[in-house]
Amino acid sequence: MTFEEAQAELEQIVHRLETGEAPLDEALKLWERGEELYRFCKERLDAAEGKIEELASRAEAARP
Amino acid sequence: MKVEATAYGDRKVYSVGAFNRGVASWLARLPTVWVEGEVTELRRSARWASVFFTLKDPQDGSCLGVSMPRGQFDGLRLELADGDRVHAYGRPELFEARGEFRLRALSLERFGLGDHLAALERLKKKLAAEGLFAAERKRPLPLLPRRIGLVTGNDAAAKRDVLTVVTTRFPPANVLVAETYVQGPRAAGAVVEALRALCREGVDVVVVARGGGSFEDLLPFSDERLVRAIAACPVPVVSAVGHEQDTPLCDLAADVRASTPSVAGRLVVPDLTQLLERLDRSRSGLERGTRRSLERERQRLDRAHERLRRAPRQLVERGRARLDQTAGRLRALSPQATLERGYAIVRAHDAIVRSAHGLETGERVEVELAEGGFGARVEDTR
Numbered sequence: 001m002t003f004e005e006a007q008a009e010l011e012q013i014v015h016r017l018e019t020g021e022a023p024l025d026e027a028l029k030l031w032e033r034g035e036e037l038y039r040f041c042k043e044r045l046d047a048a049e050g051k052i053e054e055l056a057s058r059a060e061a062a063r064p
Numbered sequence: 065m066k067v068e069a070t071a072y073g074d075r076k077v078y079s080v081g082a083f084n085r086g087v088a089s090w091l092a093r094l095p096t097v098w099v100e101g102e103v104t105e106l107r108r109s110a111r112w113a114s115v116f117f118t119l120k121d122p123q124d125g126s127c128l129g130v131s132m133p134r135g136q137f138d139g140l141r142l143e144l145a146d147g148d149r150v151h152a153y154g155r156p157e158l159f160e161a162r163g164e165f166r167l168r169a170l171s172l173e174r175f176g177l178g179d180h181l182a183a184l185e186r187l188k189k190k191l192a193a194e195g196l197f198a199a200e201r202k203r204p205l206p207l208l209p210r211r212i213g214l215v216t217g218n219d220a221a222a223k224r225d226v227l228t229v230v231t232t233r234f235p236p237a238n239v240l241v242a243e244t245y246v247q248g249p250r251a252a253g254a255v256v257e258a259l260r261a262l263c264r265e266g267v268d269v270v271v272v273a274r275g276g277g278s279f280e281d282l283l284p285f286s287d288e289r290l291v292r293a294i295a296a297c298p299v300p301v302v303s304a305v306g307h308e309q310d311t312p313l314c315d316l317a318a319d320v321r322a323s324t325p326s327v328a329g330r331l332v333v334p335d336l337t338q339l340l341e342r343l344d345r346s347r348s349g350l351e352r353g354t355r356r357s358l359e360r361e362r363q364r365l366d367r368a369h370e371r372l373r374r375a376p377r378q379l380v381e382r383g384r385a386r387l388d389q390t391a392g393r394l395r396a397l398s399p400q401a402t403l404e405r406g407y408a409i410v411r412a413h414d415a416i417v418r419s420a421h422g423l424e425t426g427e428r429v430e431v432e433l434a435e436g437g438f439g440a441r442v443e444d445t446r
Contacts, residue, residue: 003208014349017349017350052241055243
């Protein structure tokens with residue numbers, strides 16, 4: 001799953017919950033799924049460590 | 065010219081000199097034409113009668129040796145540099161002493177601005193007809209690129225602009241930079257190679273950035289090979305070449321065109337702060353929405369409970385109402401109402417007397433009135 005997909009699904013779930021259309025047990029399932037998606041997105045943003053590499057030096061480093 | 069051959073039995077054999085002379089005379093019959101190419105390997109010496117250089121086809125790299133009388137060449141004062149594009153007017157010739165084929169140039173013209181513009185326009189039409197610039201070919205950029213490829217010159221400005229914006233907006237960005245020539249005859253090929261190398265390394269979007277420059281400086285970015293490579297790039301490409309008013313063909317083939325390198329930086333990464341805010345809003349929405357669903361269910365339950373609680377009393381009330389109604393009807397049917405109108409009920413032996421027949425004189429009867437009653441004796445019967 002990409003970040004985009006996760007974010008889009010999360011926002012869809014929020015919309016569905018906010019319109020109050022979902023019956024209770026579905027609402028609870030949606031909420032659980034939403035929390036899961038939120039954690040996934042948050043981790044994608046938190047885990048990445050910024051990095052700037054030069055292709056030339058990479059190629060050199062790759063040489064034995 | 066008659067070329068003499070020696071006969072060895074039935075085999076005709078030419079000397080090298082005679083062969084070369086023969087081919088040379090054949091070539092000399094070809095017409096004088098214009099040939100276009102890029103000048104390389106220019107060799108000029110005051111000791112030589114001719115100036116030599118190689119014309120190279122920028123498309124497929126084909127080469128053609130050219131010689132030109134030195135006096136004529138010097139007279140043109142072209143000050144040619146490697147990679148300059150020219151039109152050479154001449155005819156093919158064979159340098160007999162070495163058996164080398166080349167173009168004998170009589171005149172040489174620098175490929176001027178007008179020629180460049182006309183060539184660019186032709187190329188643009190051709191590529192447009194192939195659909196290379198079509199809107200439906202444009203791919204969306206990934207919202208959150210795992211790794212960004214950056215093709216740029218070692219001129220600090222464009223590179224710095226892209227990197228500054230990218231790392232400011234999105235600190236976790238991962239950028240792979242390929243420095244390359246962005247000017248001169250080697251630029252187009254070098255940029256194509258850099259694009260390929262970045263894709264091999266695995267990037268999910270590429271930015272091609274180059275600061276402003278003269279029309280000629282930016283020409284490599286309209287080179288057919290480069291434009292095709294951008295269109296064929298397996299991941300989306302953002303082109304940020306030159307200034308707003310320049311439109312090199314690579315801009316048209318790219319998926320997104322950025323007016324400056326900074327704009328390209330803004331396009332390839334999201335704003336982390338905004339992204340986090342949006343995510344947090346979603347999460348609050350998640351809680352709010354769930355709570356709202358719960359609240360609605362609770363209210364529905366409460367309403368059901370209330371109705372349940374009221375049900376027995378309602379049942380009793382409904383029973384009572386029905387009873388009252390029945391009682392009313394009952395009363396309407398009772399003899400009381402009849403008695404009120406002045407009738408009386410006569411009973412004898414606990415039975416209602418409907419006929420005088422069977423009554424005996426002196427017999428006691430009970431008379432019931434609307435109010436009270438009395439006992440009586442039968443005086444006579446009729």
